[in-house]
Structures are given as structure tokens and as C-alpha cells.
């Protein structure tokens with residue numbers, strides 16, 4: 054019996070791309086000695102994407118439809134696909150043909166060669182807007198510095214995951230999530246496939262700059278506790294700089310009568326005092342944030358460990 058591979062395709066207002074996507078798939082899939090299930094996750098489309106998928110279902114019984122009651126976002130749509138697929142491996146790809154389906158054989162070959170996660174890495178795309186390009190550079194720069202999870206720049210959601218990875222992924226319970234970051238968090242044997250992102254086939258990209266910033270912020274928060282601890286660090290910095298200096302001025306002016314220390318006026322000393330107090334308040338916030346961080350860790354309840362193979 055040949056192995057089953059699940060294709061997971063999130064769909065949000067893609068009615069114009071779906072037929073072309075299916076056509077492209079039906080050119081590639083028959084060349085491969087695998088069975089396929091094609092899972093379309095309709096993420097609350099407002100156009101007739103669902104009708105389009107049902108139409109395709111009429112002459113392709115490998116197609117399954119998960120129809121969301123409203124728009125939940127791509128990350129959740131991918132999660133739903135992974136939760137509901139039954140393949141020995143799953144490949145996630147965009148419905149707008151930006152992820153070239155011709156590369157599916159390459160993903161599968163790397164999987165057969167032993168990789169449990171095969172990540173599609175986008176080659177430099179000069180057509181992308183300067184804001185998006187610059188933004189993603191900043192995002193990957195910051196996230197690789199502040200997070201323990203290793204994230205490849207330009208890594209996309211176009212990826213294959215082995216059944217073992219899918220089962221581990223399905224243990225995540227956190228609500229606010231970035232699917233590819235969670236897969237990266239899991240580890241496992243990885244390989245990459247470099248691809249040139251095609252222009253969108255039809256319709257418009259629904260990830261505006263604003264939505265991307267939101268996604269970036271939420272992944273900072275979920276992948277790193279640094280933002281939470283920032284106030285505390287600032288507080289400690291203030292205490293350890295302003296504190297000794299204030300003490301120097303106080304002793305120098307009122308006890309030892311050093312000339313430099315005596316030159317500070319009353320209001321200046323008051324400013325030091327206030328700044329010092331701010332330092333104390335911020336460090337107290339930092340202390341609280343340590344507890345919040347530990348609550349955060351307990352609440353999202355990530356698996357304690359991930360076993361690669363149980364021999």
C-alpha cells in the first residue's frame with residue numbers, strides 16, 4: 054500500500070485561484086507513487102470559495118472541506134488541517150499558487166531521505182514591497198536574538214511535516230499561535246527547499262502590514278519573555294546608575310563638601326531621587342513579571358519534552 058500524504062490548504066477568499074490550483078495539482082500528483090488527501094480549510098471566506106471547492110469535490114474524491122463558521126486566521130486554519138489530517142505526512146501550502154506545487158516531489162524526496170520537517174525557504178523576492186521586506190528583516194533580526202527557538206529567515210509555511218511531528222504538534226493547546234514557529238520549537242530532523250515565490254494568482258493578499266505587525270508582536274510574546282522582563286531590566290539599570298551617583302552627591306555635598314558634588318542644586322537632587330524611585334517601581338514591576346512569566350508558561354502548557362524516536 055502506498056503512503057498517504059495530506060495537502061493542507063487554507064482558503065480565504067480564493068475562489069478565483071482554486072480551479073487553477075487544482076489543475077496544477079492534478080498535473081503533479083499523478084506523477085507520484087503516493088495517495089493524497091487534499092484538505093481545504095475554508096477560513097470564513099466571504100466569496101464563493103466554498104461553492105468552488107464543492108464543485109471540485111464532484112470530480113475529485115480526494116478533496117475534503119473543513120468549513121469554518123467565520124474567519125479565524127491562517128494560523129488556526131493550518132492547525133485545524135493538521136488536527137484533522139490522516140496522512141503519513143502533511144504538506145501545507147497557500148491557495149494563491151504562490152507556493153509552487155511543482156516542488157511537492159522535492160519535499161517528498163527530502164522526507165523520504167529522512168527529514169521529518171521540510172521547510173520551504175523563499176528566495177529573495179524583489180517584487181515584495183520595501184516595507185514588508187524591511188519589516189521581515191527586522192522581525193527575524195529581533196526574534197533570533199531574543200528567542201531560544203531557532204527560526205530560519207524567509208522560512209515560510211510551505212512545509213512538509215512527518216506524522217510524528219503532526220502528533221506532537223497536536224498536543225499544543227495555546228490559542229495565540231504561529232504555526233511555523235511552533236513547528237520550529239518542536240525540533241526534529243530538518244531540511245529545506247528553496248523556492249521562488251510566484252506572484253499571487255488572483256485576488257489580494259489578505260495580510261496587510263498592520264496584520265503582519267500584529268502577528269509579529271504576538272510571536273515575540275509567545276516565543277520570548279524578554280518584552281515582559283524589559284521593565285525590570287530598565288529598573289535595575291536606573292537603580293544601579295542613579296543610586297550610586299545620588300549617594301555620591303548626597304555624601305559629597307553634605308558631609309565631605311566635594312566641589313563637584315556641591316554644585317548640584319536642590320531640584321537636581323530631587324530629580325535624582327525621583328528617578329531612583331522610578332527605578333524601584335520598575336524593578337518591582339520586573340519582579341511581578343517573573344511571576345507572570347511563570348504563569349504564562351504554565352497556562353500555555355507546552356509539552357515538557359518531545360521524543361524523537363522511541364526505540
Ligand code: UDP
Pocket residue numbers: 062063064065066067096124125126127130146147148149151253257258259260
Ligand atoms: N488565509 C487564511 N485566512 C486568513 C488569511 C489568509 O486562510 O485570514 C490563507 C489565504 O487564503 C492563502 C494563505 O492563507 O491561502 C496566504 O494568505 P495571503 O496570500 O493573503 O498571505 P501572503 O501570501 O501575503 O503571506
Ligand code: MG
Pocket residue numbers: 147149151253258
Ligand atoms: Mg499569498
